[in-house]
Amino acid sequence: MRFLEFRARGATLRYDVTGQGAPVVLIHGLSGSRHWWRHNLPALSAAHRVYVLELAGYGQARRHRALGVRASAALIAAWLDHLDLRQVTLIGHSMGGHIALHVAAERPERVRHLVLACASGLLQGRLSRMALRLPRAALTGRLTFVPRILADAIRSGPRNLWRSSSDLLKDSVQDLLPNLTARTLVIWGARDALVPVALGRLLAAAIPGARYAEIPQAGHVVMVDAPERFNTLVLDFLREGEQVPA
Template identity: 80%
Template sequence: MRSLEFRSRGATLRYDQTGQGDPIVLVHGLSGSGRWWRRNIPALSAAHRVYVLDLAGYGQAYRQRALGVRDAATLIAAWMDSLDLRRVTLIGHSLGGHISMHVAALRPGRVQNLVLACASGLLRGSLYRVALNLPRAALTGRLTFVPRILADAARSGPRNLWRSTTDLLKDSVQELLPQLTARTLVIWGGRDALVPPALGRALAQAIPGARYEEIPRAGHVVMVDAPARFNALVLDFLREGAGEA
């Protein structure tokens, strides 16, 4: 796997690349990193070129100031332009899904497929209430993954977590959703205590032609809690899209 970076307007996007084929771009969530896709990359890269991003302020890019949702989307869109990526499958988890919806709206000619995993686009409430749900969200998922969650959160630091959380709670995608043209798959964990499944169903209903899939025993980090099922849903969705084309 190759580690690379892209710079634009003072911000740096760090990413790893592996595999060959049409591109899949993985965008992690709040307090996360590219490591959160470790259980998904082997299956996805078997027939695709996979790009694993680290958002500014997180993962390999933890020394940077975290960007707001829309600024992060603008940076990713510029990065896709720089590589001339086409027929992109954009997969975003939580905050990464929120950002991915903006990217798909900015570059409809590049993003062919959109996979939203427990995306935060419709999440509302105070920062205090969201913070109260974080411990419960961690405990309803795979317990062996909790040390990774804590390590990545500590590495990013409270300032970046604060910036990202306050910005995502202010940013609404409601008016954006009916305009999305990418084929869309919405995947949710049935035990998600941070972004409830009801918001996932509402998200899917608002996006034209979107499909909703719920994994009953998975929590908020659905691709970690049920990787085999998550991978199968994504790959089946992509095969169906290839057949339609």
């Protein structure tokens, strides 16, 4: 797959586009890539124009230095401006959800819907403690996806993973949440061993009007563990939003 590129301030964002309709932007999480959305892309692109991002330091952009969550958000915000995308739905997983929160705060006039899947925005603590959760987090999810997780982590490399992990644990979105204007859906895997369910409930409670959905038997990579349920929740949420004035 040949990705398109957007460059600004010395940083590069890679993306692919498929489908037609209102824009949906998919932002992967730590050590992720476009492959993490392969069970969701067909359903979403059947009704929407879907932009699949690969962040600097990950996937096809693995040779780049990873950016922090705020720098990544600023780059995505500039990309939205460059393409003049409006009425956007941001769907972010884990670190991608963390980044999406900052983008929604920076560009409220462009972001209409926000879907946060096991987002890391309220996650705090020591990096070593989070690292200890990773094996359990992998084993509580779909085991057939573990090779993809490992392959993408190896491609990203320890330096990029360390930079991103350290940065997201230092950054809190707490002060942003009360002022968000995007319609928000928070989706969590009930078996998430990396970002606890309690943080998902707190996140939803702190965002005005946010809806919360928990998927039993799903772990941290909720859109892979329960793709049909995830897709249904997202598409129903977006269809309902079409009835709400912008």
